[in-house]
Amino acid sequence: MDVIRCDETKYFVWKWRPSGEANSTKKENAIRYGSSLRVKKGEVAVFFYKKKDGEIMDCIVGPYDDTIKTANFPVLTSIVGAAFGGNSPFQAEIYFIDTESNNQLNFAVPYFNATDPRWPDHKVPVAVRGKVTFTISDHNLFLEKNRLVDFDLDEFYARIKSAMVRKIKGIVANAPYDFSLPLIQLERKVDFLSEVAEERLKGRIDEFGVELKHIDIENIEIDDESDEYYELKRLTADSAADAAAFQSEMNKKNLIDTQAINAENMAETMRIQREEMQRNQRLQTETNFLGAHSANLQADVLKTAASGIGNMGVNLGGGDMSGFNPAGMMMGMALGGSMGGQMNNMMNQMGQQMQNSMSAPPPIPEVKYMLANNGQQFGPFNMMQMSQLVQNGQMTKETYVWKQGMVAWDFAGNVQELASLFMQAAPPPPPPGNGMPPVPPCM
Numbered sequence: 001m002d003v004i005r006c007d008e009t010k011y012f013v014w015k016w017r018p019s020g021e022a023n024s025t026k027k028e029n030a031i032r033y034g035s036s037l038r039v040k041k042g043e044v045a046v047f048f049y050k051k052k053d054g055e056i057m058d059c060i061v062g063p064y065d066d067t068i069k070t071a072n073f074p075v076l077t078s079i080v081g082a083a084f085g086g087n088s089p090f091q092a093e094i095y096f097i098d099t100e101s102n103n104q105l106n107f108a109v110p111y112f113n114a115t116d117p118r119w120p121d122h123k124v125p126v127a128v129r130g131k132v133t134f135t136i137s138d139h140n141l142f143l144e145k146n147r148l149v150d151f152d153l154d155e156f157y158a159r160i161k162s163a164m165v166r167k168i169k170g171i172v173a174n175a176p177y178d179f180s181l182p183l184i185q186l187e188r189k190v191d192f193l194s195e196v197a198e199e200r201l202k203g204r205i206d207e208f209g210v211e212l213k214h215i216d217i218e219n220i221e222i223d224d225e226s227d228e229y230y231e232l233k234r235l236t237a238d239s240a241a242d243a244a245a246f247q248s249e250m251n252k253k254n255l256i257d258t259q260a261i262n263a264e265n266m267a268e269t270m271r272i273q274r275e276e277m278q279r280n281q282r283l284q285t286e287t288n289f290l291g292a293h294s295a296n297l298q299a300d301v302l303k304t305a306a307s308g309i310g311n312m313g314v315n316l317g318g319g320d321m322s323g324f325n326p327a328g329m330m331m332g333m334a335l336g337g338s339m340g341g342q343m344n345n346m347m348n349q350m351g352q353q354m355q356n357s358m359s360a361p362p363p364i365p366e367v368k369y370m371l372a373n374n375g376q377q378f379g380p381f382n383m384m385q386m387s388q389l390v391q392n393g394q395m396t397k398e399t400y401v402w403k404q405g406m407v408a409w410d411f412a413g414n415v416q417e418l419a420s421l422f423m424q425a426a427p428p429p430p431p432p433g434n435g436m437p438p439v440p441p442c443m
Contacts, residue, residue: 016095116182124223135213184222367383386418396412399411400412
């Protein structure tokens with residue numbers, strides 16, 4: 001009796017043969033009913049039986065350690081007769097499949113032409129190298145997609161590699177156009193392009209009955225000794241020089257515009273201050289006038305009261321009506337003093353109110369902006385707060401801003417009033433999110 005097992009430490013698909021019978025097809029496939037079968041966890045043993053109408057099979061999923069018998073071999077039971085007391089040999093090819101280990105396959109895409117989206121007529125040779133990792137997670141799907149009888153592992157690997165090379169070549173060649181990437185920067189994007197390749201090739205590798213785990217593009221090599229590469233470098237350098245010159249001119253223009261805006265703001269501020277000073281002076285003059293007017297009114301009241309003393313006669317002595325009347329005099333003085341005091345208090349209160357309003361002028365209106373990032377709105381922020389945000393790198397020229405009076409959101413770099421904030425700031429990173437402006441808030 002044979003002990004059927006796989007002692008390989010690392011394998012993908014392995015065919016079992018009895019010891020000493022590796023060169024005899026008939027003998028290596030002659031298995032006795034009752035032989036011992038050992039299948040480890042993470043393995044599947046597949047028994048193929050040849051019949052006139054085709055091939056049928058039994059799959060034994062590990063862990064299993066027992067003799068070959070009816071309980072686990074329903075197909076075998078139907079084809080093996082009762083001759084020889086159940087010990088009759090039967091013909092079968094036995095394969096072990098590893099369903100747990102990850103399998104890695106290196107691939108290389110030889111030099112092919114790729115172009116930069118800015119100069120589509122200049123083709124540069126590019127090569128790609130990496131590896132693909134996969135596993136057999138579903139042995140039934142693998143057996144459905146692949147014929148294990150006479151299975152050739154090298155030929156199977158070659159089929160997967162061929163599919164990977166065609167797809168990855170297309171992904172890398174189109175990446176400059178699909179993702180707006182300069183061709184000479186592709187070497188820095190291996191991680192990003194690996195993720196793209198993994199997403200796009202998942203369905204393709206499933207056709208082989210295996211599960212894709214990872215695609216790792218390890219190197220994107222541009223032929224830096226080719227004439228096409230040197231020409232692309234020259235074009236890129238010229239473009240960078242033109243961009244730097246344009247940026248320098250823009251910086252000068254922004255500086256001039258900022259100085260003009262600052263001068264205009266300073267003139268407006270001084271105008272407002274002059275108007276406030278003139279207003280305060282007018283209020284002071286009016287207050288002094290009211291104080292003097294109050295004193296004049298009080299004097300008039302007192303004169304009126306004194307004048308009325310002689311007219312308030314009361315005859316205390318008899319027939320002469322022109323005699324001196326002390327009671328009338330006292331009453332007139334009391335009335336005059338009371339009225340004068342009331343008028344004086346009223347005028348003092350009015351002067352005090354005007355003085356208070358003069359000493360606390362209203363504040364100058366402050367400009368504030370709302371900011372937006374990744375679809376979220378923040379603020380409002382004044383100019384000092386936004387200057388701090390720029391210094392911290394939390395606000396760039398590509399940040400969307402909005403204030404009352406603006407029709408829609410716009411980049412901060414397009415708003416002249418904010419130009420002075422970016423004079424010392426570093427160049428901004430690419431705009432976050434999808435780059436679409438948010439909806440202005442209801443203020």
